[in-house]
Amino acid sequence: MPRRTMIEAIRDAMDVSMGRDESVIVYGEDVGFFGGVFRATQGLQAKYGKSRCFDAPISESGIVGSAIGMAAYGLKPCVEVQFADYVYPAYDQIVSEAARLRYRSNGDFTCPIVVRMPTGGGIFGGQTHSQSPEALFTHVSGLKVIVPSNPHDAKGLLIAAIEDPDPVIFLEPKRLYNGPFDGHHDKPVTPWSKHDLGEVADGHYTIPLGKAAIRRQGSAVTVLAYGTMVYVAQAAAEETGIDAEVIDLRTLLPLDLEAIVASVKKTGRCVVVHEATLTSGFGAELVALVQENCFYHLEAPVARVAGWDTPYPHAQEWDYFPGPARVGRALVETMEA
């Protein structure tokens, strides 16, 4: 099976979708001729023409707003916001418009759009190229929110997102584009070409939204993670020697509650990890759900490891990033509690 980087897998997903369905349109800032600053759309304009893959003005509300109009017409736009940090001008269009169009018009108009955006830090991007705003979207009824952690999933989830009849926020952990980064920033990352999850089948396949995956089987403690933190959590488990079960949520909304509950009931302990800031982060929702559904199986308080409640710093990036040492400490404390 061919191996692909995450960027190649994402590009392949759009390529496959555009090849199968003429209504799939791809655009965004630098997306057309150049192929995107991360190269996710490289070659798509040459292959499908300027009507289906093109450059957009630097206007996120314009990009998403026009995509909503296109979707109302009957197309399936898959647009790129260059960094998740830049999505806020489009937030009104996403929250007040895309997410509610089906509901408010009782299905008269629908909004099958995908908004792709690179998320997360670890590239010395400072506060404007590092944020993880997923909780701002999981709080919105009418959206679906995906955070893939590997090339295989990224392709299958993105094709499923494009084919989904409702708006999907597709957050791509940019630190994973080239390999499964586990937080050890001082060591080179294993390239996807040497990783099983870098195996990406040619052609069309989908991964259903709302289904988590177990990345590491374990019996002592459940770690709920997504995106980059899946690998950080695995590294922490290996390094502490704790028999942790690492669940990769993949889709945050709708959430695979069944998988979470089954694992926590088995292990009796739970640590929630995300890179986004702690307060009112998606981890709070996860902890609440675990508490509601698994309280009588819990042997320790549910712990959270997250980004500190500060803006994402530049020089202090690795003090901010919840790396394997911090996750490891939380695992140990949860086991000792």
Next chain:
Amino acid sequence: MADAGLLRFHVPEPEVRPGGTPDFSNVTIPKAGSVPRPEIEVDPRSIRDMAFSIIRVLNRAGEAVGPWAGLLSDEELLEGLRHMMTLRTFDARMQMAQRQGKTSFYMQHLGEEAVSCAFRKALKPGDMNFPTYRQAGLLIADGYPMVTMMNQIYSNEADPLKGRQLPIMYSSKEHGFFSISGNLATQYIQAVGWAMASAISNDSKIAAAWIGDGSTAESDFHAALVFASTYKAPVVLNVVNNQWAISTFQGIARGGSGTFAARGLGFGIPSLRVDGNDYLAVHAVAKWAAERARANLGPTLVEYVTYRAGAHSSSDDPSAYRPKAESDAWPLGDPVIRLKNHLIHKQVWSEERHTQAEAEILETVIAAQKEAESHGTLHAGGKPSTRDMFEGVYAEMPPHLRRQRQQAGV
């Protein structure tokens, strides 16, 4: 050299406030028929002055004059008059229904009926409007059933939107009327996107974007103009300048720009101003802009100069911020009276027939209202089910909503 001195902060003010004498002497009104009608292929650079004039067809004598006249038959004009009268009567009844507690909220069109009623007749089936809350004439003039509109206003058991939307936020794809959001300006860029999609699909349909004077200050307005200009989208960009954004006069959104139409000039978009209270002028300009869009010539920006004679909404009292008699002083008159006078001048209408038509229309509206109320009003009679509240958030209900619906006991 000007005296430098200390910096002074500038806040524009309307000419007159409550208690003062209404004064529109600063509004320059060109004579009807005086603005030329260029070919649709015209170089936008050569008609920049049209963004500062006002295209008018009906003169004070009730005659249709000049190069923008003569597009509509007597039958079409009589139909237009009926649409405007219907909208006015509909508004009056629904405003009253709101006061009677039959619904929570209402927004009327008083003084602005010509804009949406005449515009609709310049479009073709399949074209799509992205309206604001003051373009119900698009529905009336397209034959959308009044009963259905009222069902929506009452959020009753027959409401096509299942009680989910604020009154008057209609949606009808079939009638080329995009779901009204209630947020401002968001729909403007969506209209451009819809038009881009039509062009991408090599279709022949066009879109129409709608916005008020106040909301042109939103960034989505500017995004829309950039996208429309860049991709030459087949869209008509409508700005309804009714002078008032709730209590804020149009100068606050317009700033130092001469007119709202002039906003289009920097984008290279042909930008026209039209007498919004002149049914014939609105229709002629809308048709010109629609033809340009359909001929692949790209967007046109049209500013409709009109006046919001009524309150902003049922929650608003204009006497707190503008003189009571201001609407009477508005120099462009009333759209219904002006078209009526024109038709009387043409000897195809009379005061008697007008009075008779008013009575007929009132009867039709009351009959529709009775039918709608038989399906319930907001606080009485049939209403959408609680179960409906959980439906339609997604195409397929996800597990967490199923659990919540269960918790709600429905």
